[in-house]
Amino acid sequence: MIVAMQEKATEEQVNAVINAMEEAGVNVHRTTGEFQVILAGVGPTAGLDLTKFEMLPGVLNVHRISAPYKLAGRAFRPEGTVVEFGDGVKGNGKGAKIGGEKVAVVAGPCAIENREQIFAIAECVKTAGGGFLRGGAFKPRSSPYSFQGLGIPGLELMREAADANGLLVVSEVMEISQIEPMLPLVDCFQVGARNMQNFNLLRELGQVRKPILLKRGIAATVEELLLSSEYILAGGNYQVILCERGIRTYETATRNTMDIAAIPVLKKLSHLPVVADPSHGTGRRDMVPAMAKAAVAAGADALLIEIHPNADKAVSDAAQTLYLDQFEKLVAELRVIATAVGRTL
Amino acid sequence: MIVAMQEKATEEQVNAVINAMEEAGVNVHRTTGEFQVILAGVGPTAGLDLTKFEMLPGVLNVHRISAPYKLAGRAFRPEGTVVEFGDGVKGNGKGAKIGGEKVAVVAGPCAIENREQIFAIAECVKTAGGGFLRGGAFKPRSSPYSFQGLGIPGLELMREAADANGLLVVSEVMEISQIEPMLPLVDCFQVGARNMQNFNLLRELGQVRKPILLKRGIAATVEELLLSSEYILAGGNYQVILCERGIRTYETATRNTMDIAAIPVLKKLSHLPVVADPSHGTGRRDMVPAMAKAAVAAGADALLIEIHPNADKAVSDAAQTLYLDQFEKLVAELRVIATAVGRTL
Amino acid sequence: MIVAMQEKATEEQVNAVINAMEEAGVNVHRTTGEFQVILAGVGPTAGLDLTKFEMLPGVLNVHRISAPYKLAGRAFRPEGTVVEFGDGVKGNGKGAKIGGEKVAVVAGPCAIENREQIFAIAECVKTAGGGFLRGGAFKPRSSPYSFQGLGIPGLELMREAADANGLLVVSEVMEISQIEPMLPLVDCFQVGARNMQNFNLLRELGQVRKPILLKRGIAATVEELLLSSEYILAGGNYQVILCERGIRTYETATRNTMDIAAIPVLKKLSHLPVVADPSHGTGRRDMVPAMAKAAVAAGADALLIEIHPNADKAVSDAAQTLYLDQFEKLVAELRVIATAVGRTL
């Protein structure tokens, strides 16, 4: 950290700041320039709230120099993390990975609705060559009057459908109490955007030994996403996949503004793989293909795509859900883009 | 709801949209204009995802006409809600209210640190004439390396300090499992900005019979805040206080951008009382007084202010925390503003 | 400026950065810490693009320490600037000021429409005790199909109406070519939000010897507003008034999000007076009074309010325009708030 003192700061004020920094466990190097004093601090600043130094008398401003996260930083694993699924809970994995040379495809409905729906989707995912089936059993809905999901019975249906097609299962966990019952049914836990800073939940997931797909909050910075992943990593679970799914801006032509640049930025700052979700990123079925292609071109390691055999009647997120034939067509197009950037899909 | 069809929409497309609306339980009134067909839908649209109709063939656009919330709407209680604390859990309340003619002052440290700190603060709040002591026992921190709070023992300290000074206690609940142990210790549960859309938690708090102070999410719209309050109201708990605490924008001169206009907007749209939090709203101690005054002038029913006897050394949110003498001075100034807008404080 | 080098930066890279800083005219002080090298640069960094140093090999990050503006900074005139209007172009001023103890009221229609309208408004402003009549003659409209203003003849009408009531005239200039014809007609030029970074226009206004009311751009930071004012100040025109008029955020309940905190922030960073525009800040007539009060409570030196005798039929910005009786009532209420914060109005 760096503290720049005001030109007119007194020696007493400088010393008070040095004391405050040292009390926080930071080693201080002082530079007395022609006009002002600069204090460089080295030490355990990761968990330190630097803004507190800004209010000390005589301080001009304060800057963070080292990233506030450690385990999530690229330097921790320069070669990059490949999340491996082993054989999954039911032997479907067959060495599936996210983060390697192959771009993974994770697809499914926003909400699991019934047996027929989820089996039709699972078959389609398999046919298209995707390895992961994703569907929601617990639905975080902004209105209490909206459909709230089938719960564990829905998850059991999805597990069956996945097993029948050799697929791995991804599903969202919303509550600590859901982890235990979900464990035997999923191959990967998803943490939704609204829970990205539910730190108790993240801490618990750090104790789990399954991959976690962590979605970026709707107004979270890239740095905050990495700090949230740090909660999971700090628990010893290094199988974390980061997800860009659009952020909230003033633009309303799309549901969210998909921050495609976050993909290469995250790949540079962190060793964790990155998945892109063009369905939530745009909220519009007609924009999903263009954005899925853009994400692969920009270096995404996987795609999360919402599909439904009867998309217009899906109980949630209908507008952004692809029909099965649209999905199959898109996967074929994505394969060409993946090749163009030196990968497979 | 209103669906405007495209000029070139076929009769078949119009009928398909009418069918889809009726399937959703909506009564449809059709207007065939010179150029296009307009479909007006009346019925249970509160929990309905209207965007799904936008993707139907032939549809130009879709508009929501009635608010997606019901119980939180002003029309539900045109006279406004006054949250009453009775005597609180320990008889300290003495008819304290939020939402009436008197502007309430809720103050305390970001985090409860130790006995000495919380007693000094409680005494100051009492002296200044505030009725509510607020402090965090469970701290949601973006870094896993930051101080995470004293937990229930901290809350017990705060309860003691409050009782010694005849104050009511407000504290944040982060997890369903914390509700039970907190119940005998607090007079009002706070739901933090990061949990505004933790719907499981909100649903549980709908079952509690204590006031809930619900903070606006960092990127939540006013409408989403009201929808979240609806989860609590729908459970039968009508004692909800809404809190404006700043939203995230591109501006970095302050920690958040305090949306003062949300105060009169919420008062117009809803019957629930509104509290303003200039501490989080600005993140800067030197801006808290001006914004506290602005909030009262704009019609806030209460203020939430972070204070600490040794503000610069507070373990969290130090930069935005007032010293006790600054707080006492501010309360005196606010009293004048309250009078100027026809209220007391 | 401060450059923090990466831990693994080579001596050669450090020297290359030092050279680049020196080439930019900056004096460099080097601190070699235990882990990394810190380079502190002192010199003419105001106009320097610091991001260029971020891409140099071995650099971790770069921080600006001194503000990029000079003449607009509080340090340049610690006592604050009071903009004086003298007697204005027609002897109406009588010592009118913006920035002193008295809060000024500037009011008028969004667009000058006709003689009857502008005379009725001028009379109302005078009756209410406001000293400034403001109206648009050239209208920047986002649609080419909207009313574009009456031009100079409209301005002549407003001058007449102002003179008849002893008021000063404020009007927006959109183009360098309009300065000359406007000079004999206005007492203060307004630069609109869309032109805040029209640097050619600002540079020309730096040559004018009349006060300039500079509006903050819809997505401009406080720092950028001050940089824009610097263009005018650098030309020798020190009579600049800064205007907060709402910024664009994701919230749509109001037309813009009024950044009330920008008022005390600007007062702290700069010596220039600050005017608040609750009409554009909210875009809703029913929210203007609450926000006008909030602005005065937060320290605004003046208010800009849109009024019209037949507000609902105003040719532009009708929704945010007050009726004349609403304005008179508001001014009376504002007077009480001004007193409560130790000022007059």
Add this chain to the structure above:
Amino acid sequence: MIVAMQEKATEEQVNAVINAMEEAGVNVHRTTGEFQVILAGVGPTAGLDLTKFEMLPGVLNVHRISAPYKLAGRAFRPEGTVVEFGDGVKGNGKGAKIGGEKVAVVAGPCAIENREQIFAIAECVKTAGGGFLRGGAFKPRSSPYSFQGLGIPGLELMREAADANGLLVVSEVMEISQIEPMLPLVDCFQVGARNMQNFNLLRELGQVRKPILLKRGIAATVEELLLSSEYILAGGNYQVILCERGIRTYETATRNTMDIAAIPVLKKLSHLPVVADPSHGTGRRDMVPAMAKAAVAAGADALLIEIHPNADKAVSDAAQTLYLDQFEKLVAELRVIATAVGRTL
């Protein structure tokens, strides 16, 4: 337009709204539902400020149904516009187009600095197969202390360099007075982000018979960009190219947040071709390649890329400027992506 009346609206209020709509030239169709009255308005609403109806007594809310632009809408030219450069002012064009099957590459320095620089760049653009040389002669800089450009002499240098390499010239116009002297030197005028709503300038450019590259404002919606293009089209100049160059959000990891989705959205809403500017979109040289690829994958018709033989020493925008060899490598990679989406480059 649609006006939804409140449930309790009186007949008198309904009639007042109908009158107000008719006065605005709109034909009104009334639907009297079970609970409320819906008024559908058809007519010249493009230039109409609909918010004014929201404040009328008894009105619940108002919705725009048809787009506020006409000439820029896709329906005006369903087949899409291909901007043709003919032979340009100096016969260099050879049938160059933007908007056709071939993705165009427009490259050059942020600012023209000297003969050696611009000739080196022109040669590189030609070698890489790009057809357009772009460089700034007039620089809009947020600080008055930054380099402000070489002006017309700089443009003459660029013209020479372009002619020597058979390239077309694109340069930014900031002021109406610059149009005339620029006319014989450029093949395409660029309107910068800060001037997107400089309506006087746009109106003048509507009279010019040369292509206009119109950049999206830093906080402009897609709809506002199209409304601004409408000013040019309404003047009879149909040669407009829209440019996505990043918008301002709360994220600071990149200089702006590049709204890649705006590319397919604009292609759907409008017939005008779309160019992407990953240099300003990211502000970071290391992110330009990934975002250039994403833009082509998402359907961009052209790319705008800043390059410089000595990028780190560029007088402006150095951090986002590619070295010439980086550019050549990137163009080769983009060619593969273009092929993957069925185009050439």
